[in-house]
Amino acid sequence: MSSFIQKLKWVACCLLAVAWLPSWAQAKAWAPDHTVQFIVPSGAGAALDTAARELQHLLSKYKLLKESFLVINRPGAANTLALQALRPHEGDGNWLATFTTGMINTRVLQPNIDVSYDEMTPIVLLLQESIVVAVRADSPIKSAQDLVAHLKKAPNSLSIAVATSIGNHIHVAIAKPLKAAGVDISKLLIVPYKSSAESMSALLGGHVDVVSASTPNVLAQYKAGKIRLLAVASAHRLSGELANVPTWKEQGVNASFNSVQGVLGPRNMTPQQVEYWENAFAKIAATKEWNDFLKLQLWTPHFVRHAAMKKELAADYVSTKELLGDMKLKSQ
Secondary structure: OHHHHHHHHHHHHHHHHHHHHHHHHOOOOOOOOOOEEEEEOOOOOOHHHHHHHHHHHHHHHOOOOOOOEEEEEOOOHHHHHHHHHHHHHOOOOOEEEEEEOHHHHHHHHOOOOOOOHHHOEEEEEEEEEOEEEEEEOOOOOOOHHHHHHHHHHOOOOOEEEEEOOOOOHHHHHHHHHHHHOOOOHHHOEEEEEOOHHHHHHHHHOOOOOEEEEEHHHOHHHHHOOOEEEEEEOOOOOOOHHHOOOOEOHHHOOOOOOOEEEEEEEOOOOOHHHHHHHHHHHHHHHOOHHHHHHHHHHOOEEEEEOHHHHHHHHHHHHHHHHHHHHHOOOOOO
C-alpha cells in the first residue's frame, strides 16, 4: 500500500509540474510596444545630448529596436526636470532617461528635493567622462601649480565657471584636487552657467578666469589655440587630441575624479524590461562605432549592468556627500 501511495504522490507532482509548464514556457520576453521616449537633462548639442543621439543612431542601425526612439531635451533645475518627466510613467519600459553623476550631487545638496534619481530604476552605466580645467590662452596662469598657488593666497580671487549648477560633478571635479592641494574650497568664487558652451563663451569673453568642463566642450577652442588646458581630473592622461594635457597627479596633486553617464528607467520596471534594455545597450557598447564615438569625445568605456550600477551609485553617494560637506555647501 505504501508503494502505491508513493506512486500517487509522484504522479501528482508530475501533473503539478505540467500544469505550471505552459505559463512558463509560453511567457514572452518584453519589448517596447510604442515609441520610446528618452529624456536628456541638457540642451541640444550638449555632451549628454550628443551621447543620446549616438545611442539613437546605433539602436536604429543595428535594428535593436522595432519602435522609434525619440530624444527629448529637458534641461534645467539641476537635472530634476528630466526626472520629473520620467516620474509619471512608473513601470513603463518605453520611457528612459540619461543618468549623470550630477544627479548624485543634487540629491546630496537637496535631500528634500521633489524628485531624485534614487527613486528610478538604474539600468546601465555606459561611459566615464573626464573633466578639465581651462583658462584663456593669454592667461598668466600657465599650470595647475600656478592655479593652486594663486588660490592658496586668495581662494576667491579667481572666478571659476561651471555648468550647470554649484555643487555638481563639474564643480566637484575642480574642487576635489584643489582641496587635496591645500586650497580652502569653501571660499572659491564659483559662477554657474546653463551649459558648458555658455561658460566657455564667458571665458573667451573675459567674464570669468577659469572654467571646469567636460572634454567635448573644450576641444574645439583648444584646437583653435584660444584656451590653455591646465589639468585633466582623470587618474591617467587622455589619448588623442588631449594627450598633452597633464593630470593633477602629474603636477603634484594626489587627486582624481571621473563622472559617469548611464541610463535610468522609471520606478518599478519589471525584471524583463530591465533585461531587455541591459542587453540592447550591451550590444551597442560592444560595437566599434560606439567605441570610436567615445574616443572622439575623449570618453572612456564603462559598461555596468543594473545590479552593479546600483552598488556603484550607492558608493558614489557616500563619497560625494563627504566631499560636498568639505565644500560647506548648504542643503536647500
